Amino acid sequence: MALDEHRVARGLRRIANRFRPKERTGHGQVGGKRRPLRVLVVGHSHIECLRAAADARPEPSQVSFLNLRQLQATVDTPKGLPAAIASEIARVAPDALCLCLAGNVHNLIGLIENPVPFAIGAVDAGAIPPSPTKRHFIPSAMMREQIESSMSANLVAKIFSMRPDSTKMILEPPPPISDFEHVRRFPGAFKDKLEMGPAPRELRLALYRMQSDILRELAERETATFVAVDPESVDGDGFLRPAYFSRDPTHGNAAYGDIMLSKIIRLTEGSE
Amino acid sequence: MKHPYVGLPDRQFWKKEPGVLEAERLDPVSPPPFKIDPDDRIVTAGSCFAQHVARFMSNSGFNHHITERAHPLIAQPIASRHNYGMFAARYGNIYTARQLKQLFERAYGTFQPQAFSWPSSNVAGVVDPFRPQIQPGGYLSDAELEADRESHFAAIRRAIEEMDVFVFTLGLTEAWVDTRDGAVFPIAPGVAGGSYDPETVAFKNFDDDEVYADMADALTFLREKRPDLRIILTVSPVPLNATFEDRHVLTSTVYSKAVLRVAAERCTKAFDNCVYFPSFDIITAPHVRGRYFDTDCREVLPAGVEHVMRLFLKHFTEGADPSREPRPSSDEADRVEAHLRDMQEKMDVLCDEAAIDNR
Numbered sequence: 001m002a003l004d005e006h007r008v009a010r011g012l013r014r015i016a017n018r019f020r021p022k023e024r025t026g027h028g029q030v031g032g033k034r035r036p037l038r039v040l041v042v043g044h045s046h047i048e049c050l051r052a053a054a055d056a057r058p059e060p061s062q063v064s065f066l067n068l069r070q071l072q073a074t075v076d077t078p079k080g081l082p083a084a085i086a087s088e089i090a091r092v093a094p095d096a097l098c099l100c101l102a103g104n105v106h107n108l109i110g111l112i113e114n115p116v117p118f119a120i121g122a123v124d125a126g127a128i129p130p131s132p133t134k135r136h137f138i139p140s141a142m143m144r145e146q147i148e149s150s151m152s153a154n155l156v157a158k159i160f161s162m163r164p165d166s167t168k169m170i171l172e173p174p175p176p177i178s179d180f181e182h183v184r185r186f187p188g189a190f191k192d193k194l195e196m197g198p199a200p201r202e203l204r205l206a207l208y209r210m211q212s213d214i215l216r217e218l219a220e221r222e223t224a225t226f227v228a229v230d231p232e233s234v235d236g237d238g239f240l241r242p243a244y245f246s247r248d249p250t251h252g253n254a255a256y257g258d259i260m261l262s263k264i265i266r267l268t269e270g271s272e
Numbered sequence: 273m274k275h276p277y278v279g280l281p282d283r284q285f286w287k288k289e290p291g292v293l294e295a296e297r298l299d300p301v302s303p304p305p306f307k308i309d310p311d312d313r314i315v316t317a318g319s320c321f322a323q324h325v326a327r328f329m330s331n332s333g334f335n336h337h338i339t340e341r342a343h344p345l346i347a348q349p350i351a352s353r354h355n356y357g358m359f360a361a362r363y364g365n366i367y368t369a370r371q372l373k374q375l376f377e378r379a380y381g382t383f384q385p386q387a388f389s390w391p392s393s394n395v396a397g398v399v400d401p402f403r404p405q406i407q408p409g410g411y412l413s414d415a416e417l418e419a420d421r422e423s424h425f426a427a428i429r430r431a432i433e434e435m436d437v438f439v440f441t442l443g444l445t446e447a448w449v450d451t452r453d454g455a456v457f458p459i460a461p462g463v464a465g466g467s468y469d470p471e472t473v474a475f476k477n478f479d480d481d482e483v484y485a486d487m488a489d490a491l492t493f494l495r496e497k498r499p500d501l502r503i504i505l506t507v508s509p510v511p512l513n514a515t516f517e518d519r520h521v522l523t524s525t526v527y528s529k530a531v532l533r534v535a536a537e538r539c540t541k542a543f544d545n546c547v548y549f550p551s552f553d554i555i556t557a558p559h560v561r562g563r564y565f566d567t568d569c570r571e572v573l574p575a576g577v578e579h580v581m582r583l584f585l586k587h588f589t590e591g592a593d594p595s596r597e598p599r600p601s602s603d604e605a606d607r608v609e610a611h612l613r614d615m616q617e618k619m620d621v622l623c624d625e626a627a628i629d630n631r
Contacts, residue, residue, distance in 0.1 A: 045623030069623060104623065108615050109345060115607045118343050119419075123412045126419035136343045137423040140416060141409030142354045146346050188625060189618035248622055 036062040039268050040092045042085065042159060043100035044069055046173045049246065049257030050264070056254055063261065064092050068101070082158055089162045096167035096268040098227065099159060101152045103173025106207040107250045109147070110176070110199045111183075112190065117199075120206055128206045140210075147207070148214050160222050167268055168224035171260065172212050174252035175229060176204045178239035183249040190249055205238050225267055230259045291559040296579065298559045300550045301587045306502045308588045312436040313337035315360040319367045319443020321508035321551060321572065326358055328581045329439075336360075337435055340427030344608035355406050360431035362424055364403040367444040368478060369486035369535065370456045371402075376493050378402070379428040385455035389414050390466030399465035401457055410465075432497050441551070442487075442532040443508040445478045446516060446524070460516075475516045477528075483535035491543055503546040504588075505536040509555035511570050551580045 039062060041047050047065055054061045066088050068081065075084050089097070119127040121140030129135065160168050177183065180198040187194055198204070212228075219226035233256055235241045244256035252260075282288040283300070291298025308314065315337050316326040329336035340361035342351030355362050366372050377383035389398035392410035398417055399410050411417040448460045451474050462468035478486075487505075494501055507529055515524035529552060536548050555564045555576045562569075564576025 069620070104619055108612070108619050112615065114343075114345065115611050116343060116345075116604055118345070121412055121416035121419060124415055126413075126415035137419055138343050138346065139354070139407055139420050140412050141407060142342065142346060142350060144409070145350050145353075149347060149350065189621040193614070193618065248625065250619075250622065 037095040037268050038092060039063040039096045039098060039264060040066060040089065040094035041098045041100065041171075041264070042066045042068065043171070044102060044104070045251060046100050046103040046171070049174075049252045049254055050261045051257070052254035053257035053261045056258070063265070064094070082155070085159055086162045089159070094163060094166055096169065096264070097160060097163050098169040098171055098264050099156055099224075100171035100173060101156060102150055103171075103211075104250055105147055105150045106173075106204070106211045107176060108150075110204040110207040111249060112193045113197045113199045115196070118203075120203065120210075122206065128202050129200045143207075144210055144214065147211050151211070151214055151218065153218055156218060157222060160224065168219075168222060169227050169264060169267060170215055170219040170222070170224045171227045171264070172215060172229050174244070174256055175234055175238060175240045176208050177245055177249060178204070178235075178237065179242065179245070182242070182245055186247045186249065188248045201237070201239075209238075227260065227263055227267065230263065233259055289559070291557070295557075295560045295563070298554060298557055298579070299583055299586075300553050300557070301583050302547075304504075304547050304549075304587055306545055306547075306588075307590055308334065308437055308502070310589075311335055312502075313434055314437040314439060315431050315435040316439045316441075317359055317363065317366050317372065318439075318441025318506070319365050319508045320510050321443070321506070322365065322439075322441035323358060324572065324577045325439055325441060325506070325551075325581075325584075328577070328584070330357070332581070332585070337431060339430040339434070340424060341602075341605075344605040345612055353408060360435075361427040362403065362406050363428065364406045365443070365458060366440075367458055368447045368456060369442065369483045369490065370447065370478065371458060372440065373486045373490040373493075374456055375402075375428065376432070376490060379425040379432070381425075383455075385450060386452050387450055387455055387457075389417050390461065393462075393465050401461070401466060402455075404457075404459055404464040404466070432494060435498060435501065437502045437504065438494060439504045439506070439549075441506045441508050442483070442536060443510070444512065445483060445528040445531050446512070447476050447478065449474050449476045477517060478531070480531045480534045480538075483531055484538045487535055487539050488542060491539060491546065495543070501545070503539075503543060504549050505539055505546065506549045507532045507536060507552040509552040509564075509572060509576075513570070549584065554580050554583070 041050055041063060042065075044067065047067060050063070051065045054063050054065075066085065068085070071084050071088070072078070072081055075081055117135045118138050119129055119131075119135040120138045120143045122128045127135075127137060156170070160166075178201055183190070183198070184194055216226045218224075233241055233244050233252070240252065240256070244252050246253040246256075277284075283302070286292070289298065289300075310333060313335050314329055316322055316329055318325070326336065337360055338357055340356065342354065342356035346354075346356075351357060355364060363375055366375060374383055374385075378385070385402070387401045389411070390401045390404060392399050395410045397410040397412050398414060400406060400417055400421065407420070411420065448457045449455070450457070451472055456476075457473075460468060461473050491503060494503075511525040512521050512528060515521045517524050533552065540546050540548050554560070555572055560576070560579075564573055564579070565571065566573050
């Protein structure tokens with residue numbers, strides 16, 4: 001099906017108007033004056049806590065956001081998405097591109113116990129959780145390939161290539177929420193899955209770390225900075241601290257977004 | 273004039289074989305003593321050509337018994353790349369009769385080779401010396417290899433204890449043996465992991481007595497577990513890739529295939545319900561004039577595989593239908609697929625909601 005250009009344009013204008021930076025401050029040079037360094041954060045749902053943080057700040061934002069799920073809804077086919085992204089990047093002309101795509105893959109696999117409980121390979125323990133004969137054993141290399149296949153590496157490369165001179169960043173998604181009581185309180189769409197219970201904590205963490213390793217390596221390949229989760233937002237075991245839970249089972253809140261937004265701005269300005 | 277050949281079936285006379293004039297009609301299969309029903313659980317194993325047999329079993333409606341499947345959340349192409357679903361369990365190619373015998377011993381804990389792991393040759397981590405190419409990317413550590421091996425051996429035991437038909441393709445007589453305990457490796461150390469140390473590894477070319485003895489031990493072991501087991505033996509028509517003997521690889525190939533063929537024949541005479549299926553004979557027959565080999569004179573072309581498997585269907589099934597569909601996926605796979613689909617839909621809803629309210 002051909003791309004409906006008018007429909008795309010309408011969609012983009014709508015998105016652009018909604019998320020246009022309030023006013024620019026900053027450090028670039030325009031006509032001899034310093035202009036703001038513009039940041040475009042592109043991704044899926046994990047960028048929303050950053051957007052909430054940006055909106056809550058009193059000062060005008062130099063950061064724009066492009067949620068690909070919303071953008072996808074404005075195009076007729078999946079193939080239309082890259083053209084729509086390119087159009088938005090051209091409009092914003094960012095100095096820095098920060099990508100956070102498919103950050104919930106680990107939760108998709110591990111938030112809720114699978115109907116066929118599984119364990120994955122580990123360096124020291126052999127399997128996480130242990131006793132592989134009681135759970136379906138998945139070698140680490142194969143699980144890694146499965147997660148990697150969902151991480152949209154080709155799209156990441158394509159997006160970076162649309163603005164090759166920009167500062168490139170890949171954002172680590174927030175760690176999993178270990179507190180299943182929180183999930184029960186705010187199950188959202190997962191309400192009818194709760195009876196299956198949570199996957200084991202150590203497995204959830206291992207899946208998240210595997211996903212983060214893949215993103216870190218993707219960042220290296222793309223010569224992008226890997227923006228790691230701030231230690232302040234992580235508890236002693238590596239899960240998201242309760243202060244940063246959003247009111248759903250997987251996302252960080254605006255306070256979490258504020259920490260990561262500050263990191264991104266500091267990296268863009270070269271102060272970190 | 274009366275002589276002993278009078279009245280014998282046409283198949284016992286070369287000039288009466290229709291395949292002399294039309295290669296596709298070549299049919300050297302003798303009537304087998306048993307048939308295979310659609311629900312009979314078939315386990316396959318063996319060398320490279322066994323993979324063709326295994327694929328055919330999986331894709332033709334036979335009950336190719338797979339006891340070590342990838343978890344259903346793993347996409348099929350990834351599972352296949354990691355060698356799940358090719359054979360009953362992830363044992364990979366089994367080239368020699370000694371390797372087969374030791375596989376059973378290892379699965380039941382009666383033989384624990386000293387060689388536990390080999391360093392991987394292209395990634396960090398280790399590989400399994402007894403299936404060094406089974407895990408792309410290798411294993412993270414000995415601990416992970418041990419965990420996988422535990423599941424693997426359990427799957428082998430299940431396959432053995434549940435199978436109705438065993439199809440084994442004999443492939444090689446040349447092997448590399450651990451001099452410390454006699455463990456046989458499928459590939460020489462150093463080729464796909466590990467390193468070649470002449471102090472601990474020695475070349476071995478098995479003769480027909482040795483191959484027969486190993487096969488007899490392996491089949492006896494299986495019959496103890498499954499007294500009614502039906503056994504089909506074949507010999508791979510694929511020539512040796514390389515020989516360690518100081519002679520031409522073709523000469524070694526002919527020796528090897530001759531030994532394997534003799535050993536298979538001896539098994540059919542020693543065991544009831546154990547037959548030889550002439551895959552090797554069909555592919556290498558003068559009737560087909562070499563056309564079943566690829567341009568490298570080694571790989572078997574699909575037409576050759578089709579000829580072999582067409583005859584397999586004809587002789588081992590009632591009312592053979594080559595167009596039979598693969599068997600449907602398991603309930604377990606369906607449940608996990610439905611779960612993942614449901615999770616994806618819910619995650620999409622959740623992620624859409626995150627854009628609406630994230631304060």
